[in-house]
Amino acid sequence: MFWIFLESLLINEVMNYPSDESCGEYIEIYINFNDTIYLNGFRVSDGEDIDYIMPVPNPPNYIQSRMFILPKEFTLIIDSDYFLNCSINYNLFGNVLTVDDNAIGNGLSKNDSIYILNQFNDTIAKFEKPILNVPIAHSIERINYEVDEWGISLNVNGTPNYQNSIFSNSFLKLDSAYIISNYLKIIIKNLSNQLFSDTIKVISKDTFYFNAVINPNSNYEITIPNPNSLKVELFSKNFYDYFYVPIFYPILIINEIEYDNNPEWIEIYNSSDIEIDLSKFRILDMAKNEFRLIGKIGPRSFKVFRSDSITDFISLNDNYESLILISKFNFQFDSVYYSSYYGGKGVLTLEKINPSLKGYLKDNWKSSLIDFGTPNRVNSVYIDSSALNLEIFISNKKVKRGEILTISAYLKEIDDVDVYLFDDIGRLIEKVYSVKGTNRIIFNLNTQNLSNGIYILLFKGPKINKKTYFRVYE
Known part of the structure; x- marks a missing residue:
């Protein structure tokens, strides 16, 4: 006789969206203690159907198929159709089992919870946290x-x-990060039922140390002033993570789009001076479909993502589309809305005139001057924007009355700047900000006393005179 605790046998991995719709679903289980478990009479359920776990009939010689699991061993439960003309090759090894049906349960879906039942009908392992936005083949x-x-x-x-x-040995998780005014807020979560006490080191442009004491299942907040380095790293004795934040100028940019020919592709440009790991980023389309970027991109370099080499590449609409480039913690790095009348039809691509320009403005895009565009090269319509000496960023251009807008700007040169607020018929409301001798501007604007409507911000100085706008609504 033996006892099996919930923490001992674990569901460790679930493949519910394989690249072949007819086969390739699997569940990986793991023994998290120093004993052997025999699986005779064990079943797997997706909440609809229940299947018995069984050895693979006539298993290929590169796998084992035995009804027991050794301590600290992975074992795969895969649908039996995988061994019948499946187009996927998982390069299987180790202990592999199957079920007494073609599919696992009723065929795994993105919404399914999964349960492992023993011979007494007890649930001894479970997966109840499905993730709906899983890309295909992940x-x-x-x-x-x-x-x-x-x-x-x-x-x-x-x-x-x-x-x-x-996999991480740490009990800590980087939960979220966001910018408020000129401060970066980082939230770290202690996932365990143990107290965490350690020094956390944060490296941005400067290095900060925090003596963190985090209760079980609790959060710890870190505040970094003036986050003017795009890569942020966090270290402790048993924790390491890093992420990128957009500062006050474009860093990763959607620079060229091929939407009207096959293969479709999107070109990314890194305007920074460091290499960036793209696995932290993804691109979303208008329907909220997404694909994850892969690989690394060097400083001042281009990288192209093609539909014939990325399995979960989104399908680009030939008439109109929006694309958003975001990081792991939903920092928006760039956004593009395009329509076919912007350009890029036929054998031409849609090129940005200059990487430093805003991606969501029509006037910043043109058809390429070269058939099939300029993938991984400077765009054929490129114009030097050194004369454009001010870039303005507003946290939300459509805001409910009473909300706080964060407004930042980056100047090419040092300047003295005054910022004025006008209504949509040009009447001056007030001077909202003034700064001298800087090339970075950041301030908050309270909309509590503003009525519904469109408002204009005028940035004025000896070398600049530029307007932008936002809308207030109830």
């Missing part, structure tokens, strides 16, 4: 054996019978 992986936290695999086809690609 699995859902457990982050840590001790906590019920999950994420999307970094690997195409997942990591069947390998250690998970997002």
Whole structure:
């Protein structure tokens, strides 16, 4: 006789969206203690159907198929159709089992919870945190054996019978990060039922140290002033993560789009002076479909993502589309709205005139001057924008009355700047900001006393005279 505790046998990985619709779904289980478990009479359920776990009939010689799991061992449960003309090759090894049906349960879907039942009908392992936006051919992986936290695999086809690609020994998780005014707020979560006490080092342009004491299942907030370095790294004795934040000028840019020919593609440009890991970024379209970027991009370099080489590449609309480039913590780095009348039809591509220009403005895009565009090269319509000496960013151009707008601007040269607020018929309301001898501007604007309507901000100085606008509504 033996006892099996919920924490001992774990569901460790779930593939519910394989690249072949007819086969390739799998569940990976793991023994998190120093004993052997026999699986005779065990079943798997997706809440609709229940299937018995069984050995693979006539297994190929590169796998084992035994009804017991050794301590600290991965075991894969895969649909039986995988071994019948499946187009996927998972390069399987180790212990592999299947079920007494063609599919696992009723065929796994993105909404399914999954349960492992023993011979007494007890639930001994479960997965109840489906992730709906999983890209095709990516699995859902457990982050840590001790906590019920999950994420999307970094690997195409997942990591069947390998250690998970997002596995971390740490109980800490970088939960969120966002910019308020000129401060970066970072939220770290302690996932465990143990007290965390350690020094956390944060490296941006400067290095900061925080003596963190985080209660079980609680958050810890870190505030970094003036985050003027785009890469932020966090270290502790058992925790490391990094992410990128947009500062006050474009860093990663959508620079060229091929939407009217096959293969479709999108070109990204890195305007910074450091290499950037693109695995932290993704692109969303108008329908909220998304694909994750892969690889790295060098400083001042281009990188092209093509529909014939990215399995989850979004389908670009030939008439109109919006694209948003965002980072892991939903920082928006660039956005593009295009229509076919912007250009890029036929054998031409849609090129940005200069990477430093705003992507969502029509006048910043033109058809390429070269058939099939300039992938991985300077755009054929490129114009030097050194004469454009002010870039303005508003946190939300459509805001409810009473909300706070954060407004920032970057000047090419040092200047003295006054900012004035006008209504939509040109009447001056007030001077809202003034600064001398700087090339960076950032301030908050309270809309509490403004009526519904469109408002104009005028940035005025010896070398600049530029307007932008926002809308207030109830």
